[in-house]
Amino acid sequence: MVEYAPDTLKPGFWLKAEFAALYIGAPLLIALFMPAYLLFEALAIFSVAGLLLLWLSGGFRWRSLVVGWGRIPWLQVLGITLATLISGYVILSLNQPEALFAIPRYRPELLLLIWVFYPLLSALPQELIFRVLFFHRYRSLLPQGNAGHALNAALFSFAHLMYWSWIVCIFTLVGGWIFARAYQRQGFPSAWLLHAVAGNVLFAVGMGYYFYSGNVVRPF
Secondary structure, three states: OOOOOOOOOOOOHHHHHHHHHHHHHHHHHHHOOOOHHHHHHHHHHHHHHHHHHHHHHOOHHHHHHHHHHHHHHHHHHHHHHHHHHHHHHHHHHOHHHHHHHHHHHHHHHHHHHHHHHHHHHHHHHHHHHHHHHHHHHHHHHOOOHHHHHHHHHHHHHHOOOHHHHHHHHHHHHHHHHHHHHHHHHOOOOHHHHHHHHHHHHHHHHOOOHHHOOOOOOOOO
């Protein structure tokens, strides 16, 4: 379980405004106006800003980012692997059968690169922003227990609005709940590993079709 230092930030107007700007305003602006090809640049900027805010918050135990490997819920890791594989297979079979296992079939070297770099360049910064920063800096604003997990999952899903896909929305909503719960119960390594595994399986089965910024079509 994540151990928090005593609250250092009070739930005042400016903290609420910052929270709304970071987790609602920024994703909305990105979805409406940002070119899709700038996704990783935007993620890099948010990661740096998130680390800075985390440092400014005070009281965060940075060691917690690397502590907790012994608490990893391996049955959950297996479960999210199978659930992602099966659900991805069913969705693609019904909607985009040509995308099924397309990368391992035609570009296995690309899949290897994705499996190496997705956990580091995508899952890691997302977990820092949506789990570590979220539950540390803004914990005085959050409901406790499952309600906090639900809010985190909803905002994590909303942050993927830029893909304009109900499939992405559902996957990230469910994933957000699982990652938030794992973070608060088992710590950062568990949340990051679950996110990394789920993402890598998505790309292996072919669901990268929905998470590829080049396929984004705004409905306006």
